[in-house]
Amino acid sequence: MSYPACPKCQENYTYSDGHLYVCPMCFHEWTDESQKAAEEALIIRDSNGNELVDGDDVTVIRDLKLGKDTLKQGTRVRNIRLLSEPVDGHDIEARVDSFGSIYLKSSVVKK
Numbered sequence: 001m002s003y004p005a006c007p008k009c010q011e012n013y014t015y016s017d018g019h020l021y022v023c024p025m026c027f028h029e030w031t032d033e034s035q036k037a038a039e040e041a042l043i044i045r046d047s048n049g050n051e052l053v054d055g056d057d058v059t060v061i062r063d064l065k066l067g068k069d070t071l072k073q074g075t076r077v078r079n080i081r082l083l084s085e086p087v088d089g090h091d092i093e094a095r096v097d098s099f100g101s102i103y104l105k106s107s108v109v110k111k
């Protein structure tokens, strides 16, 4: 059985002490519940609450201003890439014909 890496120092020496995970490197202790909450927080969801993954195709649910141009509502965006570190609140990167590489917010797309 493998244990999750320490959420505090990212070291991989976690062991389990009853219902607690313990990191011997920084002495951080955490529980299954906080571990689940942390993993849940990393999940990126679309406007309907569906989980998004790399390579998904999504539809833009409203007109989006991109510089001088507008990405129209209903535009199909293929093969999205999720950003683990959002850029300016945008957690999706994708290529769209005639726009090139763009950033999107998961709150304005749906699967």
Ligand SMILES: [Zn+2]
Binding pocket: 006, 007, 008, 009, 010, 011, 023, 024, 025, 026, 027, 028
């Ligand atoms: Zn640690």
